[in-house]
Amino acid sequence: MKFNPADKIQDLQYFGEFGGVNPSISDSSTYTFISAKTMFDTFEGNADGCYLYSRHSTPSNLYLGEALAAMEGTETANVSASGMGAITPVLMQLCGAGDHIVSSRTIYGGTYAFLKNFTPRFNVETTFVDITKLDVVEAAITKNTKVLYCEAVSNPLLEVADIAGLSALAKKHNLQLVVDNTFSPLSISPAKLGADIVCHSLTKFINGSSDTVGGVVCGSQELINDLRNVNDGASMLLGSTMDSLRAASILKNMRTLHIRMKQHSFNAAFLAEKFEKDGLKTVYPGLESHPSHHLFKKMMNPEYGFGGMLTIDVGSLDKANELMELMQHKNLGYLAVSLGFYKTLFSAPGSSTSSEIPEDEQKEMGLSDGLIRFSIGLDNDIERTYHMMKSCMQEVGVL
């Protein structure tokens, strides 16, 4: 039977301490022991089922990690306080001084800044490439390369990575393929296509209520053990631990992720088709005109659609700002960064979430001033929303 990520989440059953239908929240930072010997063994990581201190692990964090590992089809997972708190320790764990990373050039601004400005301080260098060209990716690999890094669907340009193709390159050159799947949960299952490690910002679709930040690394037991090692584990020692109360609330929100993703995708596909027909420069992986439409189709778990993210280009930052302000005024969405909310969110990435990327590099990768990134919400009647958006576009003169 074909791997279905939502079924894997659904099959997990947890009960609370008193038979509660949700698991109990472990509201403690530290745990008592009857025997001093067990405390020592737990510290060393040899006492399964025992807890010592909540930066190391908590029952609530383990439940959430298990659900995310099930969703991605990896052995296990480690949750963290933010998406960056998941991505940065993984890269620090896999690379030491002298090592090299080949990364997509269209990635989340924070990840880009980390690789461009921060890791060079530890003598870890990154070559940024057009990830859609496998020959260019391979040519960038050196004898020091340890990691291939990309986003399944990139932020904000919605480029699609050929994960199976990249995985074959990674195997050939003995690299770890790390994929950020924040934009395409359920729709794409990178580990099933050959990725070694899958990261998410849980802040976005997976939590879906814009009330918290969170992150996860999904991978092999060996990798997660390494990250959590008390002596040299980057997640353990850099300390970006998720709080148990948050882990419990994110797990509850995950129970509706499949329903939300279907609606996000349905609404985004509807708007993308209409916008394109109206003559707007529209980018959405579900459109035939998207350069990687067929690749996405080949990789996807079809029932979850092409995701909730789309972009339009309205020509200039002034027009983009005018349109976004008007749409917010008409209550069609919020002028805000982030994504995956019930409400549509829009922003101009060039001057916000991707502003870490220098202007000339933005131009080179096709990130223009007038680009608006939409995270399409869960609107009940998307046709009504479309007509209201269209009249805003006519009012500011982009249609």
Ligand SMILES: *Cc1c(COP(=O)(O)O)cnc(C)c1O
């Ligand atoms: C938001 C985001 C991140 C960073 O996650 P935080 O939770 O904000 O730390 C990383 N990658 C992508 C693709 C994102 O959208």
